[in-house]
Amino acid sequence: MYKYDHFDQEFVDRRVTQFRDQVRRRLAGELSEDEFKPLRLHNGLYLQLHAYMLRVAIPYGTLSAAQMRALAHVARRYDRGYGHFTTRQNIQFNWIRLEEAPDALADLARVQMHAVQTSGNCIRNVTADQWAGVAPDEIEDPRIWCEIVRQWSSLHPEFTFLPRKFKIAITGSPNDRAAVRVHDIGLRMHRNAAGEVGFEVIVGGGLGRTPMIGKTIAEFLPKQDLLSYLEAVMRVYNLAGRRDNLYKARIKILVHEIGADEMRRRVEAEWENLRDGRLRLEPAVVADIESRFARPVYAGQPADSAEVAALKFRDKAFGRWMQANVVPHREPGYAIVNVSLKPEGEPPGDASAAQMDALADLADAHSLGEIRVSHAQNLVLPHVKLVDLPSVFRRLQEIGLAADNIGQIGDIIACPGLDFCALANARSIPVAQRISRHFADADLGHEIGDLQIKVSGCINACGHHHVGHIGILGVDKHGEEFYQITLGGSVESDASIGTIVGPAVSSADVVGAIDNIVRTYLDARQGEERFLDTVRRLGTTPFKERLYAAA
Amino acid sequence: MARPASSALRAATANRLRDGAVVFRTVTGGWSSRIEDAETAQGEAEAARLLAEAERDATNAVVVGPYLIDVEPGEDGLLPLSLRERIRAFGPTTPMVGVEALPYL
Amino acid sequence: MPLLKNGRIVGDAWQEIGDDAPLPSDGAIVVSLARFKAEPDRLAGRDGALGVRLRNTDDARALADHVGRLGLIVLEFPKYTDGRAYSQARILREELGYAGELRAAGNVLLDQLAFMQRCGIDAFDMARPDAELAWRKALGAFDAFYQPAGDGRATVFEQRQRRLFEQRAEATWSGTAG
Numbered sequence: 001m002y003k004y005d006h007f008d009q010e011f012v013d014r015r016v017t018q019f020r021d022q023v024r025r026r027l028a029g030e031l032s033e034d035e036f037k038p039l040r041l042h043n044g045l046y047l048q049l050h051a052y053m054l055r056v057a058i059p060y061g062t063l064s065a066a067q068m069r070a071l072a073h074v075a076r077r078y079d080r081g082y083g084h085f086t087t088r089q090n091i092q093f094n095w096i097r098l099e100e101a102p103d104a105l106a107d108l109a110r111v112q113m114h115a116v117q118t119s120g121n122c123i124r125n126v127t128a129d130q131w132a133g134v135a136p137d138e139i140e141d142p143r144i145w146c147e148i149v150r151q152w153s154s155l156h157p158e159f160t161f162l163p164r165k166f167k168i169a170i171t172g173s174p175n176d177r178a179a180v181r182v183h184d185i186g187l188r189m190h191r192n193a194a195g196e197v198g199f200e201v202i203v204g205g206g207l208g209r210t211p212m213i214g215k216t217i218a219e220f221l222p223k224q225d226l227l228s229y230l231e232a233v234m235r236v237y238n239l240a241g242r243r244d245n246l247y248k249a250r251i252k253i254l255v256h257e258i259g260a261d262e263m264r265r266r267v268e269a270e271w272e273n274l275r276d277g278r279l280r281l282e283p284a285v286v287a288d289i290e291s292r293f294a295r296p297v298y299a300g301q302p303a304d305s306a307e308v309a310a311l312k313f314r315d316k317a318f319g320r321w322m323q324a325n326v327v328p329h330r331e332p333g334y335a336i337v338n339v340s341l342k343p344e345g346e347p348p349g350d351a352s353a354a355q356m357d358a359l360a361d362l363a364d365a366h367s368l369g370e371i372r373v374s375h376a377q378n379l380v381l382p383h384v385k386l387v388d389l390p391s392v393f394r395r396l397q398e399i400g401l402a403a404d405n406i407g408q409i410g411d412i413i414a415c416p417g418l419d420f421c422a423l424a425n426a427r428s429i430p431v432a433q434r435i436s437r438h439f440a441d442a443d444l445g446h447e448i449g450d451l452q453i454k455v456s457g458c459i460n461a462c463g464h465h466h467v468g469h470i471g472i473l474g475v476d477k478h479g480e481e482f483y484q485i486t487l488g489g490s491v492e493s494d495a496s497i498g499t500i501v502g503p504a505v506s507s508a509d510v511v512g513a514i515d516n517i518v519r520t521y522l523d524a525r526q527g528e529e530r531f532l533d534t535v536r537r538l539g540t541t542p543f544k545e546r547l548y549a550a551a
Numbered sequence: 552m553a554r555p556a557s558s559a560l561r562a563a564t565a566n567r568l569r570d571g572a573v574v575f576r577t578v579t580g581g582w583s584s585r586i587e588d589a590e591t592a593q594g595e596a597e598a599a600r601l602l603a604e605a606e607r608d609a610t611n612a613v614v615v616g617p618y619l620i621d622v623e624p625g626e627d628g629l630l631p632l633s634l635r636e637r638i639r640a641f642g643p644t645t646p647m648v649g650v651e652a653l654p655y656l
Numbered sequence: 657m658p659l660l661k662n663g664r665i666v667g668d669a670w671q672e673i674g675d676d677a678p679l680p681s682d683g684a685i686v687v688s689l690a691r692f693k694a695e696p697d698r699l700a701g702r703d704g705a706l707g708v709r710l711r712n713t714d715d716a717r718a719l720a721d722h723v724g725r726l727g728l729i730v731l732e733f734p735k736y737t738d739g740r741a742y743s744q745a746r747i748l749r750e751e752l753g754y755a756g757e758l759r760a761a762g763n764v765l766l767d768q769l770a771f772m773q774r775c776g777i778d779a780f781d782m783a784r785p786d787a788e789l790a791w792r793k794a795l796g797a798f799d800a801f802y803q804p805a806g807d808g809r810a811t812v813f814e815q816r817q818r819r820l821f822e823q824r825a826e827a828t829w830s831g832t833a834g
Contacts, residue, residue: 007800018797029612039767049639051571097570151802157774161739239745251754273751277802285813347645418644429645
């Protein structure tokens, strides 16, 4: 966990003061909505269907127990008692009042939290692998670099009025859990032939209206060059990104239009003027940031626990939960616990203030005070002793967060949709709830196995439906909600965009359609084949035929 | 659902500036969060007048982004025609975690 | 249009000359980049200072060999959402070493003054009566910045390094270093 120094604290405090004054001017009528809108967006405040929505940054998805308690406090004091964790590792509060937003931000600043640049046409939260620092397959912890990029991008005067929003993700593992190939800039840490660690720079990935996989423009960028190179990319984009059409303004469109080679050429030309200047990252600067990352202190633990093994056998629920939610840790005797925020039939990704407080206590007692936010609207307890797993499970059961469905059919990702979002064409949360209830049987969920359903309420694709194994896109057909289904998307290292399976189905038929697709899979799968692999092997035709056969 | 223009009944809606709440312009020129209090306009001329008044309130920092919606008289009061506007008027169709107290906490 | 320059509202001493208008024989004039490129000799041969107005689609580097003799460069912000001129400003100041007046014209919002100033812009088209107060408030909002820009300030990273260096030097002097 990064510890703020006085510069960092001063920054968030002054930002609150600045925003408080801007809100005062707006409420007094000194600022028009048009003048105020970029200011509130740069502080994470959207005007949605029912109220203002505040998106609080959780940098690279890492937060402390104290910070989680502060989020619970914001939910209680300023909202309706709950919050929603997002696919970009942030949290959203749906019912904030403009006149109270500065107070909420002041309360958050006290625990080193903020909402800076979580919206607007600027550089957004830099996201990372939710298992950074604890995954056994990790080459290096990417979060130091996320923090460096976060600071460099905060109130960057040149890049605050970009053509469009800009999202950066960093992975430190060969198994990409940060979806670097579908970000505006994705950075993949890896080793060169000499064993040094550097960055592969991938540009122009993204979802939304025109989903695209990013292109590599630098195979191996040395660490010292990270910021100067990013500055070069941003400057090329700021000057050349399209400004004539909102839907063609992301960097992915620029890369698509000029090609990866030309993009690389332009970036390198800009970089020539920047590379050995003030943005060069000296080892002392990196070491200084690193020194403020408090490292977990692990107590020597036996690698196995007979008690846990026996309980897995005796208690079926515990056994299923271990199997779906608990993954190996790089430290012997520890485990990574994924906490599903997808209880059966509930809105995905939501947690009540009481649940947040309980999770904070759980983190203090059993996870060295640390919690992570995943990319699937779930949470992670990253440092749990093997021997503590039974008590963690029991406590999660008590607070209603013990669903054993991580990565399974019940672990649905859904955007807020028409119930909350001003941009949506259709609702997504009720669809997720109905699918979740239909497949509620835990054994069935385990039987189906790895199956990621993602639901978006409009073409902006905040539910990432393009990269769902099953993607569901809500559309408006003559005032009625219809749902278009895609198959075979993936957000991992083997990133791919899903294929439309056929004409959109009505709201009444969508659960039946998913059931039909799942049965086709169960009938056709070979051995231990995952759903995604069956789709890739067979294509969408057998699914399409069976789905539309009765029509 | 198309309605013949001559029978179109409209109301003016917006979000209240200070708290973002969904509000409807009332006959007394105020803004209420209850759709049953909404002033309705019949025909283009009335609708244009209603919208102009609503927009003045936007300029005066009372509301944000006013616009007209189609409504019809229902059993218990006015009903917006579109799903989106019904959700705005009556709230999300999903239960809100934490609002109903969870019994085990 | 009145200007906000160095924190004060001042008058504009420069005259904008359109592409087809006759060139006055003296006085400070501003021409488009197109005209600047088309009539280098006529412009150089005049008495009086010369300025260029860049569209935000122009390549700022076209002025690379000429920055030494320009007294004014005007950058355009047609809509406040269009941030291309921030990059133009930094290229002119930091890469090309331009030292004359760098002015923001167009849709300049008070809450953008600090960003513009950091990019090296030192004059702003500003008709608002409260501009001087807004300037002081804008520049006072933060006093430490994470990233280098065209304003010459040390960054937070640099300040941290200086502090560490001082601490180490202090430790050496007082004999507490190893």
